Amino acid sequence: MKFSKRALIKIKNKNRKLKPNKYKKLKRETLRGRIKGTQERPRLSVYRSNKNIYAQIIDDTNSRTLLACSTLDRKIKLTISKGRTCQASRVMGEKIAEISLKKNITKIVFDRGPYLYHGRIKALADGARAGGLQF
Known part of the structure; x- marks a missing residue:
């Protein structure tokens, strides 16, 4: 429905x-x-909890998760103090952009889910854009 x-x-x-x-x-x-993710333009899906933020790049045509990242990852956790800040979201956006560029993914479709494009969600998107992803 x-x-x-x-x-x-x-x-x-x-x-x-x-x-x-x-x-x-x-x-x-x-x-x-x-919003649908294809093989050429996969979908960047975001989930935000009270303590952390998670993102994954999904190809909906094949129903596969191509890569995933969160503020709980070891390399990100060493650079931030808390996972629930806008700065942590921005760092994570840059990290997911770096990982996706290694896998030759440059263009994506941004899926904010049920969340408003504000705060941590916007910081993650800005970080991904700064890292080189095109929305």
């Missing part, structure tokens, strides 16, 4: 019993309908 943003807001306001996770899932499915 794919809903427009307006329909999601109506559902949320109309049915107060709609659980937050259900609303998040509806929102994710709506966004996922527009």
